Amino acid sequence: MILEGIVTTLNDDGSVNISPMGPRVDRxxxxxxxxxxxxxxTYRNLKRSGVGVFHVIDDALLLARAAIHDFPExxxxxxxxxxxxxxxxxxxxxxxxxxxQLQDDQERTTIxxxxxxxxxxxxxxxxxxxxxxxxxxxxxATRVHLLDAEAIRQQLAALEPLVQKTAGPGEQQAFALLSAxxxxxxx
Numbered sequence: 001m002i003l004e005g006i007v008t009t010l011n012d013d014g015s016v017n018i019s020p021m022g023p024r025v026d027r028x029x030x031x032x033x034x035x036x037x038x039x040x041x042t043y044r045n046l047k048r049s050g051v052g053v054f055h056v057i058d059d060a061l062l063l064a065r066a067a068i069h070d071f072p073e074x075x076x077x078x079x080x081x082x083x084x085x086x087x088x089x090x091x092x093x094x095x096x097x098x099x100x101q102l103q104d105d106q107e108r109t110t111i112x113x114x115x116x117x118x119x120x121x122x123x124x125x126x127x128x129x130x131x132x133x134x135x136x137x138x139x140x141a142t143r144v145h146l147l148d149a150e151a152i153r154q155q156l157a158a159l160e161p162l163v164q165k166t167a168g169p170g171e172q173q174a175f176a177l178l179s180a181x182x183x184x185x186x187x
Contacts, residue, residue: 009045082117130167
């Protein structure tokens, strides 16, 4: 299955890269298969360092901001003791990863990672329909360069009622942020 979350890696200058990622996982979460594009900082950082941290979160706004790399304030992080990386302070739980195999002969790479440490911080209660809509909109935002503009608009329009019906302020802000970004990118 694919588990949506956030991957943090360290850039060359030591700053933290925060990106949404939906790795393929098994139920044990012992192994994750990440599939970043070769043009992404996540790919470059994993290839260079061989480590990263995958986070399960319940903050749709953070996921939206990560999708479009729009962080008006620094995201609170702490050093990971298991690998050379950073952990999101507000994660429900996280997994420290080591790259075991990296295939980058295609535009979309395949990176097999082994979990070397895991930490449960607090319960993950699940996502409501608005949060799911934000996840789907975030995926659209990361693929504006690949998808047809009209198809993106149609998908975004289909997601909007879910946000209108079930969103709290964070999900409303996240969806509006992603909608504006997408519209600006496909004009």
